[in-house]
Amino acid sequence: MSDLVFIAFPSEEKAEEIRKRVLSMQKEYLIELGDAVVAVKNQDGQIKLNQLVNMAAAGAASGALWGTLIGFIFLMPLVGTALGAASGAIAGKFTDAGINDQFMRDAARELQPGTAGLFLLVRKMTVDKVLADLRGVGGTVMRTSFDETKESALREALAQCAKQAEPLASAPA
Template sequence: MTNFIFALFPDEASARAGLEAFELLHVAGDITLFNHAIVQRGMDGTLVVLERETAPIGSGVGALIGGTAGLFGGLAGLGIGAATGGIIGAVLDLFNLGVSKEFLSSICKELVPGKTAVFAEASEEWITLVDARVEAFGGSVIRAARDDFIEDEIRKRVVRLKREVAARRAEFAARRTEKRLHALHEVVLRSEENLRKAALDAARHIEQYREESDAKLKALHDQLQSASPATKARIEQRIIDLQTDQKQRLAKIHDALRLAREAMEA
């Protein structure tokens, strides 16, 4: 299972030691660490990135940090904050990641000024492995699975817009002799344009998600090459799980694109 991990530590030294423990778990094959960052919340409330390793699989943790920073009021040194529309961008970033409001609420509550945390995205079967390492350095862990409700929402949006286009076209056809004909035609065109934009968003999401999941699969295969016999089976199962997740998520978006094409071609 791929999780977002938020590990809160009392200070920077503990956070760095905790991250090193994550990396050792990765080397041993006990987890697969896809990307990570160490952040510290300044006394002014903004986030400072102390260490960041997100390439080539950086969309998860990077967007999580950016979204959280936007809600806090800024990300020092990167120009992300409320002054540049960060609140709206933060909500969108976090929505697109599929994180729950409970997870976000916990981060906002726990990451108070002066605290240091590790943000990570990892595949892990047993949460106790990470939790025990973090607790050994005086830290605590909050985690959340990456849900697929963004794919569900994309499809719901396309279905709704498809119905709206059909309704506006039907209304236009039934009332074409009235004075509001031109205005009604403009409404039809706007509905069609909204549907086209939704289809483009879906296509972009496919490209972004495929790039990210393919990079994760590569990381898992690379890890498999050096894994001990005891951990190979677990890594192979992570690969199967990620491939299954990829197939299911992409199927939802491809179905949304199919529905959009049907409406635009009608």
């Protein structure tokens, strides 16, 4: 069973940085993700989702390949490529893999304008090692489907940043 985590960050850059960190942990087999999406709320309140995979582009590429092959059979490869790419892009546009886009948009409405959030669909993880790597990165847990123990451990790991930054902020200039 997968768990969903939504963490708010002060900027899109910070959310992207943490997504890259989590994806590198996935390469080390510390975490297995189903999806990792950065949601950005601009100053006008509009939500933009930065998906890992652009499904429309992937569909267009696949459709172009198949369209070309079928076009060769009918001696019209350019027409086949164009029709395949168009139909693939349309199919990709309506395909939703991972976390439901509407759910992410609804949840991201809780963000302040000019901030961003990171949605993670976690299939499996080595909790102690992942939390140790996330310790001190900042961010606020907005929603999670973790049990209370994991959720409080995640909140504590992220909060370490605020506790460590306070002495620096209050030091005389």
